Amino acid sequence: MKIIKFGGTSVGSAHAVKEVRNIIENLESEGEKVAVVVSAQSGITNKLVKIGELAAEQDETYSQIFNEIEAQLMGLITDLMPINRQSQIIAEVKKLLNDLEDVVHGVFLLRELTPRSSDFILSFGERFSGRIVSAYLAVNGIDANYTDARELILTDSSFGEARVRFEETEKRITKYFDNHQKLNIVTGFISSNEKGQTTTLGRGGSDYTAAILGAALDVEEIQIWTDVDGVMTADPKKVKRAFSLETITYMEAMEMTHFGAKVIYPRTLQPAVNKSIPLRIKNTFNQEFAGTMISDLSSKSDYTVKGITSVEDVVLVNFQGSGMVGVPGIASRLFGSLARAEINVILITQASSEHSITFAVHPKDAELCREIVENEFEREIETGKIDELDIEYNLSILACIGEKMRETPGISGRLFSTLGKNGINIKATAQGSSELNISVVIEKPDLSKGLNALHGAFFKGEVHSLNVFMIGAGLIGKTLWEQIKDQHEYFINERRLNIKLVGVANSRKMLFNKDGINIDSWFDDLMEHGEQSDVHVFVQKMKDMNLPQSVFIDNTANKIVAAQYKKILNSRISVVTPNKLANSGPYRYYRELKNAELKNGVKYLYETNVSAGLPVIKTIESLKLSGDRVIKVEGVLSGTISYLFNEFDGSKPFSQLVKEAMNKGYTEPDPREDLNGMDVARKLLILARESGHELEPEDIKLESMLPESCFNVNSVDDFFVELEKFDDEMLKRKEKADEEGKKLRYIARLNNGEAEIKLITVGPGHPLFDMSGSDNVVSYTSTRYKERPMVIKGPGAGAEVTAGGVFGDLLLISSYLE
Numbered sequence: 001m002k003i004i005k006f007g008g009t010s011v012g013s014a015h016a017v018k019e020v021r022n023i024i025e026n027l028e029s030e031g032e033k034v035a036v037v038v039s040a041q042s043g044i045t046n047k048l049v050k051i052g053e054l055a056a057e058q059d060e061t062y063s064q065i066f067n068e069i070e071a072q073l074m075g076l077i078t079d080l081m082p083i084n085r086q087s088q089i090i091a092e093v094k095k096l097l098n099d100l101e102d103v104v105h106g107v108f109l110l111r112e113l114t115p116r117s118s119d120f121i122l123s124f125g126e127r128f129s130g131r132i133v134s135a136y137l138a139v140n141g142i143d144a145n146y147t148d149a150r151e152l153i154l155t156d157s158s159f160g161e162a163r164v165r166f167e168e169t170e171k172r173i174t175k176y177f178d179n180h181q182k183l184n185i186v187t188g189f190i191s192s193n194e195k196g197q198t199t200t201l202g203r204g205g206s207d208y209t210a211a212i213l214g215a216a217l218d219v220e221e222i223q224i225w226t227d228v229d230g231v232m233t234a235d236p237k238k239v240k241r242a243f244s245l246e247t248i249t250y251m252e253a254m255e256m257t258h259f260g261a262k263v264i265y266p267r268t269l270q271p272a273v274n275k276s277i278p279l280r281i282k283n284t285f286n287q288e289f290a291g292t293m294i295s296d297l298s299s300k301s302d303y304t305v306k307g308i309t310s311v312e313d314v315v316l317v318n319f320q321g322s323g324m325v326g327v328p329g330i331a332s333r334l335f336g337s338l339a340r341a342e343i344n345v346i347l348i349t350q351a352s353s354e355h356s357i358t359f360a361v362h363p364k365d366a367e368l369c370r371e372i373v374e375n376e377f378e379r380e381i382e383t384g385k386i387d388e389l390d391i392e393y394n395l396s397i398l399a400c401i402g403e404k405m406r407e408t409p410g411i412s413g414r415l416f417s418t419l420g421k422n423g424i425n426i427k428a429t430a431q432g433s434s435e436l437n438i439s440v441v442i443e444k445p446d447l448s449k450g451l452n453a454l455h456g457a458f459f460k461g462e463v464h465s466l467n468v469f470m471i472g473a474g475l476i477g478k479t480l481w482e483q484i485k486d487q488h489e490y491f492i493n494e495r496r497l498n499i500k501l502v503g504v505a506n507s508r509k510m511l512f513n514k515d516g517i518n519i520d521s522w523f524d525d526l527m528e529h530g531e532q533s534d535v536h537v538f539v540q541k542m543k544d545m546n547l548p549q550s551v552f553i554d555n556t557a558n559k560i561v562a563a564q565y566k567k568i569l570n571s572r573i574s575v576v577t578p579n580k581l582a583n584s585g586p587y588r589y590y591r592e593l594k595n596a597e598l599k600n601g602v603k604y605l606y607e608t609n610v611s612a613g614l615p616v617i618k619t620i621e622s623l624k625l626s627g628d629r630v631i632k633v634e635g636v637l638s639g640t641i642s643y644l645f646n647e648f649d650g651s652k653p654f655s656q657l658v659k660e661a662m663n664k665g666y667t668e669p670d671p672r673e674d675l676n677g678m679d680v681a682r683k684l685l686i687l688a689r690e691s692g693h694e695l696e697p698e699d700i701k702l703e704s705m706l707p708e709s710c711f712n713v714n715s716v717d718d719f720f721v722e723l724e725k726f727d728d729e730m731l732k733r734k735e736k737a738d739e740e741g742k743k744l745r746y747i748a749r750l751n752n753g754e755a756e757i758k759l760i761t762v763g764p765g766h767p768l769f770d771m772s773g774s775d776n777v778v779s780y781t782s783t784r785y786k787e788r789p790m791v792i793k794g795p796g797a798g799a800e801v802t803a804g805g806v807f808g809d810l811l812l813i814s815s816y817l818e
């Protein structure tokens with residue numbers, strides 16, 4: 001036999017009641033014997049509560065609510081039953097309504113609502129429901145027997161939340177079911193005391209009824225039919241990726257419900273737990289869903305952490321003082337006084353130094369708590385042995401729940417590192433010795449971020465998101481998203497990673513969407529729907545959105561954007577950038593960014609600052625880490641200038657090649673930055689700093705390839721006018737080099753901390769002689785690579801190789817955050 005219990009929404013509409021019938025019919029057709037427990041129609045119990053309260057205040061508006069109940073029930077009956085079959089059930093319900101009206105009228109006259117009359121008033125909800133469901137089943141060929149649970153469940157007289165007298169109750173139930181072999185439709189929630197007066201079972205009472213019946217009849221399963229897909233890994237309103245669990249143990253279910261998952265009430269499980277009867281949570285409105293099975297078995301293949309739950313509002317109370325160390329009885333006095341004041345303590349921790357006890361309570365109890373404790377320890381506070389209470393507000397609790405955590409090492413490590421990498425500060429932690437629950441107290445604004453980050457960390461099979469913010473939507477920005485788009489499906493399927501664009505800006509517009517901007521149409525969406533762009537607003541918005549696994553990409557060549565990195569890193573958001581300006585300004589800012597990276601546990605990656613995607617920065621990093629030291633750096637660091645000399649054969653003027661380089665996407669947004677040597681100077685400065693030299697921009701000795709006149713102009717167009725005047729001179733230089741069998745190279749060199757950039761000629765056999773396209777060459781001489789340097793060579797500019805490098809940095813961050 002199975003007990004099937006239907007909640008308020010499952011009997012709340014004609015559509016729902018029809019589903020109930022299908023469910024019963026399906027089970028019976030499979031040969032199952034069932035008994036049904038019903039709750040009151042959704043909304044009815046609240047209205048009954050209201051009626052009682054109003055009547056007790058002699059407020060006549062109670063009759064309006066009475067009429068609403070009548071209308072709701074009559075509406076349900078007419079929707080449900082054929083006209084010619086309605087009269088009997090309408091008569092039954094009207095009779096109940098009359099009885100209800102009599103009691104309420106009594107309350108009105110007496111101006112008093114006793115717990116006993118309150119229970120009696122509430123009992124009508126389940127009685128209406130049981131009558132209507134039985135009548136509907138009867139007209140649809142299911143011969144059902146309406147059972148008033150007051151005949152079965154016997155309690156004491158604690159009205160409102162009566163205690164069950166189990167022995168007598170069980171006898172009653174077994175006897176009743178022996179004598180009533182038909183399908184029994186039992187009213188949930190209600191019971192009676194030894195005088196036959198109506199009592200109720202408290203919150204979650206109908207589940208309790210089901211569990212009591214199940215235990216007495218020793219059924220094989222109890223099904224709780226509700227309107228959600230069972231027990232989920234987290235609250236789906238807070239964690240989009242939450243999903244339904246197939247199985248969960250009783251202990252886990254109790255712990256989860258304790259922390260706010262409202263599918264079931266822990267107390268109600270007890271009779272089922274005692275007899276090891278499995279419970280299954282099913283969805284009336286999604287019958288395909290197999291349900292969450294709650295039992296004492298946890299399957300081998302199951303998750304270690306079953307759920308991530310939270311308590312949204314708590315305050316943390318810190319009770320401390322030098323006078324408590326080694327003094328017994330302090331904790332007992334503290335918690336004793338709180339218990340007497342009925343203050344519920346949600347979490348407690350005490351460090352082994354015994355210098356302080358920290359505990360969490362509900363914010364509504366904070367002030368009372370202060371009063372009680374300061375009163376209890378008045379003497380100790382006066383003499384300075386105990387400090388005044390320190391209460392911290394606006395906090396939340398995050399908890400990971402799972403029985404298997406006990407046997408699995410590293411769970412708390414992952415919990416703490418996940419929160420740490422997402423910049424979430426932990427105020428207090430508590431782990432029950434059962435190791436069923438690890439709880440941490442964090443600041444409330446971080447709650448959603450923390451829930452999502454932990455969910456991603458513990459449910460690995462689930463797709464997790466990398467939330468990308470990007471300023472700069474030009475050549476590199478667009479190419480990057482073309483590349484991400486091409487790999488998107490692969491990442492989702494193979495790496496369970498969803499790279500989302502959650503904020504984007506160019507110099508005109510900016511657009512945000514925490515669920516992700518469409519990656520096919522993001523640029524058009526930005527231009528069509530974006531608001532006016534503002535770098536400072538953008539940075540603040542990123543901070544306010546406070547998303548887990550966030551990365552900021554700067555694809556501009558802009559100084560103001562570069563100046564924001566420190567603030568961004570301090571907001572615990574990682575930064576990826578091809579923009580060189582932050583690392584090539586004052587040394588102090590470069591250092592500050594490195595410090596901010598370390599301090600905040602985030603990443604600051606800029607491989608594409610030098611030689612686009614070529615691994616020149618990574619290489620210095622790994623040489624240093626392994627104990628090597630870079631002594632000398634030499635190379636060609638400008639893709640643009642490299643292209644100019646590689647392509648310059650005299651057939652086209654030099655200035656025309658500069659335009660070609662621009663069109664090929666090799667130059668800076670302003671090509672003068674390449675030709676005046678500044679771009680190379682910045683790169684050399686960055687390589688010098690990475691190798692350990694504290695150089696400033698003015699320490700770079702820069703020999704320009706072109707005369708000053710080219711740069712004393714106001715626009716790129718004027719620059720080209722001046723540049724053309726220099727075409728002949730460039731040709732002459734080239735021909736002279738040709739005569740000597742040599743090639744022109746604009747080289748950058750760092751030697752013994754001295755940095756210089758100049759135009760030279762090199763002959764065959766020189767490492768910089770053989771080059772083509774936008775090639776860069778970087779050679780490192782180090783204590784280990786002393787005889788022959790390590791050389792890195794390849795395309796050092798261009799949209800694909802640069803965007804690819806940015807993408808690579810982004811993925812490094814993603815695996816770091818995992």
Ligand SMILES: NC(=O)c1ccc[n+]([C@@H]2O[C@H](COP(=O)([O-])OP(=O)(O)OC[C@H]3O[C@@H](n4cnc5c(N)ncnc54)[C@H](O)[C@@H]3O)[C@@H](O)[C@H]2O)c1
Nearest residue numbers: 472473474475476506507555556557578579669797798802
């Ligand atoms: N092209 C390459 O081969 C290469 C190689 C390595 C590094 N880089 C670097 O990549 C970066 C981007 O280069 P690009 O070729 O894509 O440039 P681009 O001119 O095509 O794009 C720049 C983008 O930045 C935006 N922008 C500029 N100032 C802004 C501001 N204040 N606020 C918001 N948006 C702003 C522009 O609107 C544009 O969308 C530069 O820093 C460049 O040095 C480029």
Ligand SMILES: N[C@@H](CCO)C(=O)O
Nearest residue numbers: 638639640666667668
């Ligand atoms: N404009 C740069 C792009 C790479 O930073 C170059 O030509 O090398």
Ligand code: NA
Nearest residue numbers: 607610612614
């Ligand atoms: Na690089």
